[in-house]
Amino acid sequence: MPELPEVEVVRRGLESHALRQQIESVEVRHPRAVRRHAAGPADLAGRLAGRAFSGAFRRGKYLWLTLAEKNPDEAADSVLVHLGMSGQMLVQAADAPMEPHARIVVTLDGGTHLRFVDQRTFGGWLVAPLVPAVPDSAGELLPQPIVHIARDPLDPLFDERAVIEVIRRKPSEIKRILLDQSVISGVGNIYADEALWRAGIHGNRSARSLSRAKIRTILFAAREVMIEALAQGGTSFDALYVNVNGQSGFFDRSLRVYGLEGHPCERCGTPIVREKFTNRSSHFCPICQRKR
Numbered sequence: 001m002p003e004l005p006e007v008e009v010v011r012r013g014l015e016s017h018a019l020r021q022q023i024e025s026v027e028v029r030h031p032r033a034v035r036r037h038a039a040g041p042a043d044l045a046g047r048l049a050g051r052a053f054s055g056a057f058r059r060g061k062y063l064w065l066t067l068a069e070k071n072p073d074e075a076a077d078s079v080l081v082h083l084g085m086s087g088q089m090l091v092q093a094a095d096a097p098m099e100p101h102a103r104i105v106v107t108l109d110g111g112t113h114l115r116f117v118d119q120r121t122f123g124g125w126l127v128a129p130l131v132p133a134v135p136d137s138a139g140e141l142l143p144q145p146i147v148h149i150a151r152d153p154l155d156p157l158f159d160e161r162a163v164i165e166v167i168r169r170k171p172s173e174i175k176r177i178l179l180d181q182s183v184i185s186g187v188g189n190i191y192a193d194e195a196l197w198r199a200g201i202h203g204n205r206s207a208r209s210l211s212r213a214k215i216r217t218i219l220f221a222a223r224e225v226m227i228e229a230l231a232q233g234g235t236s237f238d239a240l241y242v243n244v245n246g247q248s249g250f251f252d253r254s255l256r257v258y259g260l261e262g263h264p265c266e267r268c269g270t271p272i273v274r275e276k277f278t279n280r281s282s283h284f285c286p287i288c289q290r291k292r
């Protein structure tokens, strides 16, 4: 799954290459890609045609393009993009060969296509109204289906103090809480493991057993590892190619525990351990991150 840094790279690419061009037409090449849009493919295409994308936004792992209003009375709306496991947003010359797994093709009047390519078809688009975020909107609008998604650690309005208090009140393991998108968004399985290793805390520790300072250390580590990944990924796409691929990941080199079972811990040399965690895995150093 793409996590926050990959999604942010895509957002920046879209912001540079897909905005303020009139949408001439939309072709839905596979109905599964719009299954979350209840009114169907023709409705989605009709809502986009003649308009333009006015902004590219992200909160946590969620990505959306706002649509310029046709007339001022109309409610503001957006295209919410689920990248799923393998979704890519490609900005291509309109005459470039079509990717075999292109699911949605938007023709822009600048002579380019915005193509949603998704081999495994877990991803998709839907058009959603923009509504005030809850609980702390600060005047911001979010696509309705993600209105409860909390701010991520890279958000300038991320309220660390408040988030630490919320975490401390949860009767749960710290890793589970880090993955709860209504408490803090954008931290997936990879960054949770990386942040916990950096902070030297095992993911099964009860949040209630952790001091505010320890939680602050974890949040700092999460922000740090995502900023480092972003610094690597942000330079890896060329002018007319906006791309995310949740499988390969362009920042593998910066990982210290995730996917590194058996490799020596960078700090103490102890082999990294992998354990089952819900339907996924947790990776940790058994010495640096002691279980309680």
Ligand SMILES: [Zn+2]
Pocket (backbone or CB within 6 Å): 265, 266, 267, 268, 269, 270, 285, 286, 287, 288, 289
């Ligand atoms: Zn270690």
